[in-house]
Amino acid sequence: MADLSTRVAGLALRNPFLLASGIWGETGESLRGAYEAGAGGVITKSIGRAPRTGYPNPTVEMYDRWGFLNAMGLPNPGIGEYPREIAIARAAGAPVIGSVFGHDAEEFAELAEAMEGAGVAALELNLSCPHAEGLGAEIGSEPEAVERITRAVVSRTRLPVIAKLTPNTHDIAALARAAERGGASAVSAINTVRGMAIDVHLRRPTLAHGMGGLSGPAIKPVGLACVFQIHRAVRIPVIGVGGIVTAEDALEYLLAGARAVQIGTAVALDGIGVFGTLVRDLGRRLDELGVAGLEELIGAAHRTEAASSGTGDAL
Amino acid sequence: MADLSTRVAGLALRNPFLLASGIWGETGESLRGAYEAGAGGVITKSIGRAPRTGYPNPTVEMYDRWGFLNAMGLPNPGIGEYPREIAIARAAGAPVIGSVFGHDAEEFAELAEAMEGAGVAALELNLSCPHAEGLGAEIGSEPEAVERITRAVVSRTRLPVIAKLTPNTHDIAALARAAERGGASAVSAINTVRGMAIDVHLRRPTLAHGMGGLSGPAIKPVGLACVFQIHRAVRIPVIGVGGIVTAEDALEYLLAGARAVQIGTAVALDGIGVFGTLVRDLGRRLDELGVAGLEELIGAAHRTEAASSGTGDAL
Amino acid sequence: MRRIVPVSDRTVETPSTVTLRFVDDRPAAPGQFVMLWVPGDDEIPMSLSYVGPRKGVTVKVMGATSRHIQGISPGTPLGIRGPYGNAFDLTPHRVLLVAGGSGAAVLAPAAEALGARGGEVEVALGATTASELLFEERFAAMGAAVHVATDDGSRGERGFVTRLVGGLLDRGRFDAVWTCGPEVMMQKVIAAAQGSGVPVVCSVERWMKCALGLCDACALGPFHVCVDGPVFPAERLSPIPEFGHTKHDAAGRRVPG
Amino acid sequence: MRRIVPVSDRTVETPSTVTLRFVDDRPAAPGQFVMLWVPGDDEIPMSLSYVGPRKGVTVKVMGATSRHIQGISPGTPLGIRGPYGNAFDLTPHRVLLVAGGSGAAVLAPAAEALGARGGEVEVALGATTASELLFEERFAAMGAAVHVATDDGSRGERGFVTRLVGGLLDRGRFDAVWTCGPEVMMQKVIAAAQGSGVPVVCSVERWMKCALGLCDACALGPFHVCVDGPVFPAERLSPIPEFGHTKHDAAGRRVPG
Numbered sequence A, B: 001m002a003d004l005s006t007r008v009a010g011l012a013l014r015n016p017f018l019l020a021s022g023i024w025g026e027t028g029e030s031l032r033g034a035y036e037a038g039a040g041g042v043i044t045k046s047i048g049r050a051p052r053t054g055y056p057n058p059t060v061e062m063y064d065r066w067g068f069l070n071a072m073g074l075p076n077p078g079i080g081e082y083p084r085e086i087a088i089a090r091a092a093g094a095p096v097i098g099s100v101f102g103h104d105a106e107e108f109a110e111l112a113e114a115m116e117g118a119g120v121a122a123l124e125l126n127l128s129c130p131h132a133e134g135l136g137a138e139i140g141s142e143p144e145a146v147e148r149i150t151r152a153v154v155s156r157t158r159l160p161v162i163a164k165l166t167p168n169t170h171d172i173a174a175l176a177r178a179a180e181r182g183g184a185s186a187v188s189a190i191n192t193v194r195g196m197a198i199d200v201h202l203r204r205p206t207l208a209h210g211m212g213g214l215s216g217p218a219i220k221p222v223g224l225a226c227v228f229q230i231h232r233a234v235r236i237p238v239i240g241v242g243g244i245v246t247a248e249d250a251l252e253y254l255l256a257g258a259r260a261v262q263i264g265t266a267v268a269l270d271g272i273g274v275f276g277t278l279v280r281d282l283g284r285r286l287d288e289l290g291v292a293g294l295e296e297l298i299g300a301a302h303r304t305e306a307a308s309s310g311t312g313d314a315l
Numbered sequence C, D: 001m002r003r004i005v006p007v008s009d010r011t012v013e014t015p016s017t018v019t020l021r022f023v024d025d026r027p028a029a030p031g032q033f034v035m036l037w038v039p040g041d042d043e044i045p046m047s048l049s050y051v052g053p054r055k056g057v058t059v060k061v062m063g064a065t066s067r068h069i070q071g072i073s074p075g076t077p078l079g080i081r082g083p084y085g086n087a088f089d090l091t092p093h094r095v096l097l098v099a100g101g102s103g104a105a106v107l108a109p110a111a112e113a114l115g116a117r118g119g120e121v122e123v124a125l126g127a128t129t130a131s132e133l134l135f136e137e138r139f140a141a142m143g144a145a146v147h148v149a150t151d152d153g154s155r156g157e158r159g160f161v162t163r164l165v166g167g168l169l170d171r172g173r174f175d176a177v178w179t180c181g182p183e184v185m186m187q188k189v190i191a192a193a194q195g196s197g198v199p200v201v202c203s204v205e206r207w208m209k210c211a212l213g214l215c216d217a218c219a220l221g222p223f224h225v226c227v228d229g230p231v232f233p234a235e236r237l238s239p240i241p242e243f244g245h246t247k248h249d250a251a252g253r254r255v256p257g
């Protein structure tokens, strides 16, 4: 079978499928469970300085299989208690990427240091949660802030730093360039797309917080566009996320330029077994295509485009 | 039956359902057809100074009923020839809103003058097409540009001006405020969300242009969030657009604050008969709810929210 | 996925427990729960105490939301989504039910479903005091023998209901024990059944947000109660250190409970 | 919606016309078309000249893309979406086919389908010159009488195929006329059938982009050829001023054509 391993941000992964942040990532047992189900690595829930309960319920709204709206509000036990969860996942051999969120560069840097202490293999900076006041995308939509925060974190840890970017911007490439200038080893794209649902009978938003973030198949085209644009704009690698459910979806992201991908909503759609299915199906698909490994595919959609650039005779 | 009429941007409409720009809007016969099928009014294809063929095919990609990706590239016959199409639609009694796009304020203003000459009832400024270089969202994502262009158009015509905004921004409320400062009578939100699809077998984007715009049910949550935010930010009315297929969808937009809505992709999903269905179903729904007219519903989701604001005991 | 249903009936079951009924035609099985949205307040998990098209939830006062729910009058619209989670396996023939507090809410429809298949139940029903015994008459109406214990001895045996379990297991030939109540209680039931060869099945609770197996709020060791539970065979729960000891709170901290 | 299909066979039909076959199991009816994507080049509408699971398109050279398509060798992957549009109504029993140029591409599968239902066709087949007569043998293989006209007189009647129509309608008892070719040709067919009482059905072409009834590129009066057509009864086309006179180009301008 084809070799599915990949390298990104200094991590050697057995396959490109990472558990996305905020999914199954509150407890060590769940992180371990995702890894044992086949994930190449796991990303923790975004962790902040202090414990946070998040928004009241309802925190989610599900459409047919194509879409999912959430406003969890970054619940997390706080960095003080979280290292024990990381330890459980690490004990099972899982490469753990620690996701952190904060209000400013200093807070991000402190959290990063604590995560390093807890033994994570890399950091992901949540610069992109679409529904948290003074956090996430509210700070992550300015290139200067992305650069400043990334630089602060990079200067305070030796870990590879991944900046997770928001699609709620007119120019995600500018955000990626800012992360690159700040010293990021990679960027992930995308976090959820700002969205809302309204209950017609009750005449009110269905999420307690009002605003939420859209995930699932509906945002795959948006994530692909972002990854494609970022791949053109920077030299650091991209990790694709948004709407991946099948191996075909993952291949689209690889072709757009992603060196690894994250799986979120698909866990709700198909259960944690989705990791096993993805690994099996991607392997089969590569065999069918006669492709030995991922390297040949990563970014290939750019090469094809360049090769034919409108001349009308390439095939 | 309930009264479905609404007023927005100086227009008195028999119902809130407008044909969205770029759908059935190239020819006068089609604009007329949409009006005769039941639309409250029609918006023309976005018209530029000179004829433009748009991008080569493939220009569209359709998912299951939930999503639609397009990169038409603003094909249009140019403002020189287009007035005859407007005349055909006007002869049938349709309120016609003229949509225009340009590279700068002067171009927008000239087009607006020509549209006024052609007898449209209002103007919609396309500040939001997500896939045209130097046009649409590329200029419409800066509040200053939105204000400048709106002001230039307002100063050169007596027509109500509607600024159509892009969701590809971190702060659509800022764009709406800019339009309001520039003198717009209303804003429409949203245009399509930037997106892409990649063919795994051919390893290339499926749209000839690469980047496209996502429309249809997938973007309804995004459009609702935008309309909700805009309604809070400005005093001028909002016209909602994005993913409306059913009367329930339209009601969500009205509750979020829209005074009228536009129908695009639903025409591909259900045919032009969708206008008749929407009018009938919205009327029935209002009767069921015991609501006499739209006014009571417009923006009601904001009022409910304010009434309960987290105290946990409102119902 | 979410439906808005008006409350059709409100019944005060005990001083601290109220049942609300509503019409909803989604199929549901005993053991499953819904996420119940009280608009403007909160959305919380509630087992279905009635699983037919006229569904019901039986709510015990815990805090602000459950108190609010109890005061809701017929006609009020509530949001529901689900039913979620798994259900009781109805293949055993004779089942001993051990219910503590609001635990009877989920065991009553299970007992009725078993009865409809020709099975039989015997019930050990516990409460703090006589007036708090939940669904005693409903169990009796099925023809079940109901054995009662109250903490204050105001009805039946004084003390915890778990004290009844050993004796009942010795006497009756049961194919299974189904239990729902505080986890310490369920642990005692498991202990009492140990050696009897009768398998124990527990319905457990954890904090719930998504109820879709995504957010991890309801993690219990390797399981997610919203999709893997809430019904678990005891042998899956017993090895989990948290069972009977800790829960995750809304922030995901491990707290006693 | 889009599938990638490798070309399985390439057949040169005439000096300017090539058929490409490919396997695709979506059901299709004669008259329908696909959007054929030549990656890196263009995506253009093509009627299905074979509608079974081994489908085919028969492409006449018009410009760059059709020339490119003609050169494609078996194994090359093409994109297709569809089939789109409506189909010929197969209820008439005896049908006169009038084909000009590549028009035979869409009429041939319609004739075969009619034959399979027990119907009969007679064919008036026109081309510029003898070697360009398309599908003459395919029609003959159905047992149909094929009447030929060429502009240069190199085969059959000299001149336009429409000259044959009046005489054929006088002789045969036809239930319908099906025609596909240049619009001026089809207008002449309609004129020739006028007064005969035999209904005429035309397959027309317009610029296509979405093929989903959305973008308006294919507008023809009140119709959209991609969803309302491409097959229209003559009485729906004749009142439209554009029919036989103007088309919309890729920019939506009204141009002669």
Ligand SMILES: Cc1cc2nc3c(=O)[nH]c(=O)nc-3n(C[C@H](O)[C@H](O)[C@H](O)COP(=O)(O)OP(=O)(O)OC[C@H]3O[C@@H](n4cnc5c(N)ncnc54)[C@H](O)[C@@H]3O)c2cc1C
Pocket: A057, C033, C042, C043, C044, C045, C046, C047, C048, C057, C058, C059, C060, C061, C062, C063, C064, C065, C066, C067, C102, C105, C106, C204, C205, C206, C207, C208, C209, C230
């Ligand atoms: C699967 C399941 C089925 C349940 N079935 C029933 C039932 O049939 N009858 C019944 O009375 N109760 C049931 N509960 C418990 C019920 O959900 C809580 O009692 C209720 O949420 C309390 O809310 P409150 O606002 O009144 O209390 P609060 O003051 O908000 O909290 C009190 C306690 O209630 C629990 N709680 C609060 N919110 C949640 C939440 N979102 N998810 C889980 N627990 C929460 C916590 O333990 C918390 O410490 C069930 C719980 C679960 C998980």
Ligand SMILES: Cc1cc2nc3c(=O)[nH]c(=O)nc-3n(C[C@H](O)[C@H](O)[C@H](O)COP(=O)(O)OP(=O)(O)OC[C@H]3O[C@@H](n4cnc5c(N)ncnc54)[C@H](O)[C@@H]3O)c2cc1C
Pocket: B057, D033, D042, D043, D044, D045, D046, D047, D048, D057, D058, D059, D060, D061, D062, D063, D064, D065, D066, D067, D102, D105, D106, D204, D205, D206, D207, D208, D209, D230
């Ligand atoms: C429903 C339908 C069925 C058709 N079936 C056949 C068929 O079976 N066999 C066949 O040979 N031809 C068929 N055509 C015509 C075919 O699509 C054009 O000949 C082809 O697009 C020419 O492309 P080109 O790039 O070679 O030419 P260009 O040089 O690009 O253009 C030459 C002419 O081709 C036409 N054309 C180009 N692009 C398009 C387009 N996207 N949509 C419509 N017309 C276009 C225009 O009239 C244009 O002026 C059909 C067209 C339609 C609308």
Ligand SMILES: Cc1cc2nc3c(=O)[nH]c(=O)nc-3n(C[C@H](O)[C@H](O)[C@H](O)COP(=O)(O)O)c2cc1C
Pocket: A020, A021, A022, A023, A045, A046, A068, A070, A072, A074, A099, A126, A129, A164, A190, A191, A192, A214, A215, A216, A217, A219, A241, A242, A243, A244, A262, A263, A264, A265, A266, C214, C215
């Ligand atoms: C319930 C839920 C919680 C999430 N929490 C986080 C989070 O804490 N930090 C973060 O960076 N992203 C979070 N996300 C975003 C996901 O990691 C991911 O970027 C997004 O869901 C798109 O991927 P998907 O379509 O595969 O779900 C969350 C998403 C969901 C659905």
Ligand SMILES: Cc1cc2nc3c(=O)[nH]c(=O)nc-3n(C[C@H](O)[C@H](O)[C@H](O)COP(=O)(O)O)c2cc1C
Pocket: B020, B021, B022, B023, B045, B046, B068, B070, B072, B074, B099, B126, B129, B164, B190, B191, B192, B214, B215, B216, B217, B219, B241, B242, B243, B244, B262, B263, B264, B265, B266, D214, D215
């Ligand atoms: C094929 C197509 C063409 C469009 N062309 C234009 C256009 O020319 N000008 C414009 O302002 N919006 C254009 N749009 C955007 C729509 O007007 C609308 O804002 C968007 O599709 C979202 O609405 P929907 O989900 O109902 O389609 C186009 C959309 C589609 C699908």
Ligand code: FES
Pocket: C207, C208, C209, C210, C211, C212, C213, C214, C215, C216, C217, C218, C219, C224, C225, C226, C227
């Ligand atoms: S409640 Fe979210 S995983 Fe169970």
Ligand code: FES
Pocket: D207, D208, D209, D210, D211, D212, D213, D214, D215, D216, D217, D218, D219, D224, D225, D226, D227
């Ligand atoms: S091709 Fe777009 S409407 Fe027909």
